[in-house]
Amino acid sequence: MESSFRGEVMKVLLHGCNGKMGQVLTKIISEIKDMTVVCGVDKEPLRFKNEYPVYPSLLEVKEDVDVVIDFSNHVCLNSLLDFGLNKKAALVICTTGFSQEEKQQMKDASRSIPIFHSANMSVGINLLMALVKEAAKKLYQDFDIEIIEKHHNQKLDSPSGTALMLADAINEGLNNELEYIYGRHSKTQKREKRELGLHAIRGGSIVGEHQVIFAGAGEVIELNHNALSRDVFAYGAVRAARFMYGKEPGMYNMQDVLK
Ligand SMILES: NC(=O)C1=CN([C@@H]2O[C@H](COP(=O)(O)OP(=O)(O)OC[C@H]3O[C@@H](n4cnc5c(N)ncnc54)[C@H](O)[C@@H]3O)[C@@H](O)[C@H]2O)C=CC1
Numbered sequence: 432m433e434s435s436f437r438g439e440v441m442k443v444l445l446h447g448c449n450g451k452m453g454q455v456l457t458k459i460i461s462e463i464k465d466m467t468v469v470c471g472v473d474k475e476p477l478r479f480k481n482e483y484p485v486y487p488s489l490l491e492v493k494e495d496v497d498v499v500i501d502f503s504n505h506v507c508l509n510s511l512l513d514f515g516l517n518k519k520a521a522l523v524i525c526t527t528g529f530s531q532e533e534k535q536q537m538k539d540a541s542r543s544i545p546i547f548h549s550a551n552m553s554v555g556i557n558l559l560m561a562l563v564k565e566a567a568k569k570l571y572q573d574f575d576i577e578i579i580e581k582h583h584n585q586k587l588d589s590p591s592g593t594a595l596m597l598a599d600a601i602n603e604g605l606n607n608e609l610e611y612i613y614g615r616h617s618k619t620q621k622r623e624k625r626e627l628g629l630h631a632i633r634g635g636s637i638v639g640e641h642q643v644i645f646a647g648a649g650e651v652i653e654l655n656h657n658a659l660s661r662d663v664f665a666y667g668a669v670r671a672a673r674f675m676y677g678k679e680p681g682m683y684n685m686q687d688v689l690k
């Protein structure tokens with residue numbers, strides 16, 4: 432599917448603009464000719480001096496907006512959806528940590544506006560999803576599958592949205608037979624075949640590492656992805672924003688963007 436964005440200047444609202452990802456995007460979009468940040472929203476609006484106005488709430492936004500790029504917190508979902516529905520703006524939601532109910536809320540709203548959501552904006556992870564799905568189909572009979580993710584010490588949610596996305600890709604390949612096990616503390620029993628373990632490490636400034644382990648008798652296969660900087664997520668978000676400009680209502684993800 433092609434982007435319908437051509438020859439204009441796309442007006443972007445950065446939601447969570449004063450966070451780590453918000454600031455990386457601020458810099459990257461300032462270097463792009465046909466895209467401009469018309470305003471930002473952040474619950475800490477004064478943390479940085481930005482070249483665009485920053486509001487503490489979406490209710491205060493005065494600017495005309497084509498696309499909202501969101502890297503904030505899942506608790507903002509209601510206000511984000513209300514904003515998109517009132518202003519008919521496309522939403523590029525990159526935040527993680529949503530509950531099943533919140534994901535359903537997104538789907539419901541996507542009947543009226545175009546909504547993109549992906550827990551990982553890198554091309555590499557979205558290719559890895561296809562690889563682990565195929566590997567799981569071929570290996571599951573003889574190999575146990577576990578996922579380890581590592582992130583910086585400021586991350587709020589665990590396991591990461593990406594680890595869950597990889598687990599879902601694997602499970603889809605296996606007719607959703609697997610049961611997710613979040614760590615094994617206090618467990619004094621053997622691993623069951625249909626378990627898929629998810630394990631989270633938090634420390635320092637690790638940008639984002641995901642390791643999918645296929646452990647067999649006498650041999651181990653690992654498929655890994657390491658994000659070396661946050662730029663990779665920001666470029667993915669810019670690519671998704673271009674893709675979402677002028678799209679029909681519906682739910683979209685990175686697989687649609689990369690088609
Ligand atoms: N999809 C992807 O590829 C990626 C997703 N993420 C996700 O994006 C989110 C943000 O990540 P970071 O920038 O590292 O976090 P961060 O904590 O550095 O930034 C979040 C920003 O959102 C603001 N915020 C929080 N609650 C708010 C509210 N109620 N109203 C307005 N602003 C609010 C905070 O003040 C902060 O400035 C996380 O959920 C993270 O997991 C992060 C990197 C890549």
Ligand SMILES: O=C(O)C1=N[C@H](C(=O)O)C[C@H](O)C1
Pocket residue numbers: 527550551582586587590591592593594638639640
């Ligand atoms: O919080 C982060 O930093 C990241 N979050 C995303 C996730 O939860 O998967 C993506 C990336 O790994 C960085």
